[in-house]
Amino acid sequence: MEIYVGNLDASEKLKVETTINWAIPSGYKLNKEEIKIDLSGTITNLGDFYLFEGEAKAILEFACDLCLEPVNYLLSFPVVERYSETENEEEEVWGMLGKSIDLGGAVKMNLLLNLPIRRACSENCSGLCPVCGQNLNKGACNCASQPKNSFFEGLEGLFSDKEV
Numbered sequence: 487m488e489i490y491v492g493n494l495d496a497s498e499k500l501k502v503e504t505t506i507n508w509a510i511p512s513g514y515k516l517n518k519e520e521i522k523i524d525l526s527g528t529i530t531n532l533g534d535f536y537l538f539e540g541e542a543k544a545i546l547e548f549a550c551d552l553c554l555e556p557v558n559y560l561l562s563f564p565v566v567e568r569y570s571e572t573e574n575e576e577e578e579v580w581g582m583l584g585k586s587i588d589l590g591g592a593v594k595m596n597l598l599l600n601l602p603i604r605r606a607c608s609e610n611c612s613g614l615c616p617v618c619g620q621n622l623n624k625g626a627c628n629c630a631s632q633p634k635n636s637f638f639e640g641l642e643g644l645f646s647d648k649e650v
């Protein structure tokens with residue numbers, strides 16, 4: 487999606503309100519292949535470059551790391567990027583397509599940088615029972631009633647044997 491800025495005077499702002507659909511690469515382990523990114527902000531003509539300042543929002547769906555239940559997660563992040571007709575990677579200035587700006591690349595890059603590292607359905611997710619696989623958020627299983635420390639009791643037995 488290209489935004490024409492050729493008619494922006496110096497210091498003039500252009501309001502941007504758009505939606506970017508993106509088939510996010512499968513390596514990011516999201517449940518939905520295509521996500522919708524809502525973007526709003528302004529492009530300002532600052533002479534040497536154009537400045538985009540705005541905010542992006544997207545609903546991500548992924549499996550909870552602990553209980554594997556699907557989670558809908560609202561990700562919102564700021565996007566502040568500079569554009570000029572001559573791209574300059576060192577100065578972190580994006581190139582333009584003639585007098586048009588394509589915000590897609592910068593928005594996608596910022597989204598990936600802002601993906602949550604910890605993916606849990608809640609702060610207090612109890613996860614799955616390692617023995618029977620029961621989702622412990624939905625109730626305790628019978629495994630919990632068995633002695634928990636039998637493994638460690640076994641170890642203690644080993645050590646005391648050695649001492650004798």
Ligand SMILES: [Zn+2]
Nearest residue numbers: 550553607611
């Ligand atoms: Zn969970």
Ligand SMILES: [Zn+2]
Nearest residue numbers: 615618627629
């Ligand atoms: Zn269990």
